[in-house]
Amino acid sequence: MSEIDSLKAQLQELQDKALALFADAANSKVLQELRVAYLGKKGELTSVLKGVGKLPPEDRPVIGQFVNATKNALAEALDKAESMLAEKEKALRIEAERIDVTLPGRKSAQGALHPVQQGLNDMMAIFSQMGFEMAEGPEIEDEFHNFDALNIPAEHPARANHDTFFFDMEGTADTKLLRTHTSPVQIRAMQACVDAGGEPPLAVVASGRVYRCDSDVTHSPMFHQVEVFQVDKDVSLANLKGVLQHFLSAYFEKDVPIRLRPHYFPFTEPSAEVDIGCVFCNHKGCRICKGSGWIEVLGSGMIHPNVLKAVGIDSSVYSGFAFGLGVERLVMLKHGIPDLRLFFENDVRFLRRMGSSK
Ligand code: DAH
Numbered sequence: 001m002s003e004i005d006s007l008k009a010q011l012q013e014l015q016d017k018a019l020a021l022f023a024d025a026a027n028s029k030v031l032q033e034l035r036v037a038y039l040g041k042k043g044e045l046t047s048v049l050k051g052v053g054k055l056p057p058e059d060r061p062v063i064g065q066f067v068n069a070t071k072n073a074l075a076e077a078l079d080k081a082e083s084m085l086a087e088k089e090k091a092l093r094i095e096a097e098r099i100d101v102t103l104p105g106r107k108s109a110q111g112a113l114h115p116v117q118q119g120l121n122d123m124m125a126i127f128s129q130m131g132f133e134m135a136e137g138p139e140i141e142d143e144f145h146n147f148d149a150l151n152i153p154a155e156h157p158a159r160a161n162h163d164t165f166f167f168d169m170e171g172t173a174d175t176k177l178l179r180t181h182t183s184p185v186q187i188r189a190m191q192a193c194v195d196a197g198g199e200p201p202l203a204v205v206a207s208g209r210v211y212r213c214d215s216d217v218t219h220s221p222m223f224h225q226v227e228v229f230q231v232d233k234d235v236s237l238a239n240l241k242g243v244l245q246h247f248l249s250a251y252f253e254k255d256v257p258i259r260l261r262p263h264y265f266p267f268t269e270p271s272a273e274v275d276i277g278c279v280f281c282n283h284k285g286c287r288i289c290k291g292s293g294w295i296e297v298l299g300s301g302m303i304h305p306n307v308l309k310a311v312g313i314d315s316s317v318y319s320g321f322a323f324g325l326g327v328e329r330l331v332m333l334k335h336g337i338p339d340l341r342l343f344f345e346n347d348v349r350f351l352r353r354m355g356s357s358k
Contacts, residue, residue: 004059007051011070014044018074022081031085035078045071112355116224116343119331120207123226126250130243132205132228135192137185139209140167143175145184149310150267158266163213165221178211182227183267183324186303190231190311200318201232207327218340224327229303231313231320237270240300240321248276248297252334257283259294268301268322279333295333298325 001009018038025031038044045067052063113121128134137145143154152158162180169176185206193202207226215221228247230239241260248256257277265271275294277283285291300323305315328343335354337343342350 003055004063007063008066010048011066014048015070015073019077022077025081028082028085031082038074115331115354116327120224120327123251124207126247127205127228132203135185135189135204135206137188137206139179140176141179141184145187146177146179149187150183151304151306152266156266165211165213180212181210181324182206182208182225185227186229186322187311190313194312203230220340220344225324226327227324229320229322231318233318235319235321237302244274252279265299265301267304267307269304271301274298274300297330298323
C-alpha cells in the first residue's frame with residue numbers, strides 16, 4: 001500500500017474508533033477527555049499528522065483535505081454527543097429533583113402553654129386590667145419575710161402548719177427556707193415602697209411558686225399562688241369583696257356567686273375564706289361540693305395592723321385587704337380537672353387537650 005493510502009486508512013480507522021467512543025461516552029467528563037485524546041495537541045490526530053511530513057510534496061494537499069475532513073467529522077460528532085449528553089444529564093437531574101406536590105405535608109407539632117401557665121396569665125391579665133401592679137419576690141426566703149413580718153412569731157402554731165422546707169445552713173443565724181406562700185411578697189413590696197420614701201396607695205399582684213413538704217392527690221410539694229393586696233386610706237372589706245367578685249367572674253367567664261366565710265389567718269383581721277357557687281352543679285349541690293353548693297377557692301382578709309407595723313406603715317392612717325389563691329386549684333375548678341398530679345406528670349395527651357382548649 002502506498003504511503004498516502006496507508007495514511008488515509010489510518011485516518012479512517014481513527015475516525016471510526018473515535019465516533020464509536022464518542023457515541024458511547026457515559027458523561028460529559030468522559031467526552032471532554034476524549035476530545036483532548038483525539039483533537040488535543042498531543043492527541044491521536046496530531047500523531048497521525050506526523051506521518052504527513054514523509055509524503056511527497058504533491059500528495060500533501062490531498063492528505064491535508066482528508067485530515068481536515070476527519071477533524072471536522074470528529075469535532076462535529078463531539079459537539080453532537082456533548083449536547084445529547086447535556087440533555088440527558090439535565091433530564092436525569094430534573095427527575096432526581098422532582099417534587100411530588102400531591103404528597104401530604106409534614107406537619108410540625110404545635111406547642112401550647114402549660115395549663116397552669118395559661119391560668120396564671122389569665123389571672124394576671126385580669127388583675128393588671130384592674131390596675132394592680134405586678135411584683136415579684138424570691139423563692140428562697142428568710143423567716144422574717146415568710147413568717148415574722150406576717151405576724152407569725154416563732155412559737156406560733158401556724159408555723160408548724162406550713163410544712164416548711166428549711167435549708168440546713170450550719171453556723172449562720174440567718175435561716176433560709178423555700179417560701180411556703182406568696183404572702184412574703186406583700187412584705188417586700190410594702191418595704192420597697194417605704195424604703196424609697198414612698199407611701200400608699202399600693203395595689204399589687206404577685207405570682208410564683210411556693211413549696212410545702214406535702215404530697216397527695218390534692219397537694220404537691222411545689223405549686224403556684226397569686227397574691228393580691230391593696231393598702232390605702234379607707235380600704236374596707238367592701239373593696240375586697242368587689243375585687244373578688246370581679247376577678248372570680250372574669251376568670252370563670254360567668255357570674256359566679258361568692259360568699260365570705262369567717263376564718264383565721266395570722267396576717268389578716270378579720271379573715272375570711274372565700275367560696276364560689278359550685279361550678280360543677282351550678283350552685284345546686286353535688287358530690288364535689290359535698291351537697292353544699294359552695295366551693296372554697298381562696299383565703300383573704302383585712303391586713304393585720306401588726307403586718308403594717310412590721311414594714312413601717314401607720315395602721316391608724318392606712319388599712320388594706322389581701323388575698324392569696326392557689327393557681328392549680330382554680331385551673332382545676334375551671335376545667336373540671338380531677339387530679340392535681342396531672343399538671344406535673346406532663347402526659348402529652350393531657351397537655352394537648354388542655355392546650356387546644358384555649
Ligand atoms: N398565704 C395564705 C396561704 O398560703 C393564703 C392567704 C390567706 C393569703 C389570706 C392572703 C390572705 O393574702 O389574706 O395559705
